Amino acid sequence: MMLLTLDRIPLPPNFAERLKDETRSLHRKAEQTGFMRLLIGGRMGAPAYCRLLRNLLALYSALEPAILRQAKHPLLAPVVGLDLFRCAALRADLRALSCDEETALRSVEPLAAATQAYVQRLRGFSETGPERLLAHAYVRYMGDLNGGQRLASIVANALQLAGREGTAFYEFGGAACTAALSGAFRESLESGAADPEIADTIIAEAQWAFAQHITLFDELASQADPAA
Ligand code: HEM
Known part of the structure; x- marks a missing residue:
């Protein structure tokens, strides 16, 4: 029985829908925070955008x-298989935008308190x-595979970037590939029979993550002039 559980940790049917709901x-x-509206409206300045990327990199x-x-x-293997990791892309964008990536890494400009708390929480699950x-x-x-896709051209226009430079973060191999990855991620959430306890934990943690993003965006909006 134990072996079975380790082999395949199933989630309830329609779990992806429930998680979304x-x-x-x-x-x-999160979408309606001032910081996100500035970003989606193409009105965010390069310093604030770099600050966002540095916090996301952390x-x-x-x-x-x-x-x-x-x-x-079994819960994470499908995610690893999709090759979604974003650290390299974020570093490339920080370099392309001439933000000093080292500054963030050396904490000369401190990370937002919300990011520090987020990182601490993630370390607890390492x-x-x-x-x-x-x-x-x-x-x-x-988020990156769905709503985030609209941001590539918005950011490129707002920051007057040439071609794809500075927007590697949104790049998952083209529209068809991005849609396929999103579908595959959803599918990986849907597999198998019910394990309500695990499902509830995932939902509660996702709610925490969204709430923490809102705190982060509010904090970033309060630093300097995000539209500068
Ligand atoms: C300007 C801000 C944003 C816009 C315009 C936006 C827009 C969207 C859109 C259009 C979708 C697809 C919805 C659908 O399939 O019905 C989506 C999905 C998603 N977004 Fe966002 N989004 C934004 C910000 C965020 C942020 C900040 C996060 C995370 C912190 C996030 C996480 C997600 C997730 C997890 C999904 C997948 C939902 C699912 O299919 O289960 N989004 N977003």
Whole structure:
């Protein structure tokens, strides 16, 4: 019985729908923060955008190694297989935007308090807690694969970037590939019969992640002039 559980951790049918439903209102709130409206409206200045990328880099830098450490776990193996990791792309964008990536890494400009708390939380799941890591992977990568796709051209126009320079973060191999990855991620959430306890934990953690993004966006909006 134990072996079976380790072999394949099933989630309830329609789990992807439930996860989406139960995070919908928080998604809307995140979308409607002043910081996101500035970004989607093409009115964010380069310094604020770089600050966002630096904070996201810290988040993904905590998330991705933690996922890799538990890469063989049945809940995380499908995510690893999709090759979604964003750290390299974020570093490339920070370089292309002439933001000093080292500045962020050396903490000359401190990370937002919300990011620091986020990273601390993720570190707590680095050896155990695959279901919670899956929740964070869902919030980040599904966001990047869906709504995030609209941002590439908006950011390129707002920051007057040439070609794809500075927007590697949104690049998943073209529209068809991006849609396929999003579908595959959803499918990986749908597999198998019910495990309500794991499902509830994933949903609660995804709600925490959305709420923490809202805190982060509000904090970033309050730093300097984000539209500068
Ligand atoms: C300007 C802000 C944003 C816009 C315009 C936006 C827009 C969208 C759109 C259009 C979808 C596809 C919805 C569908 O399939 O019905 C989506 C999905 C998603 N977004 Fe966003 N989004 C934004 C911000 C965010 C943020 C900040 C996060 C995470 C913190 C996020 C996480 C997600 C997730 C996880 C999904 C997948 C939902 C699912 O199919 O289960 N989004 N977004």
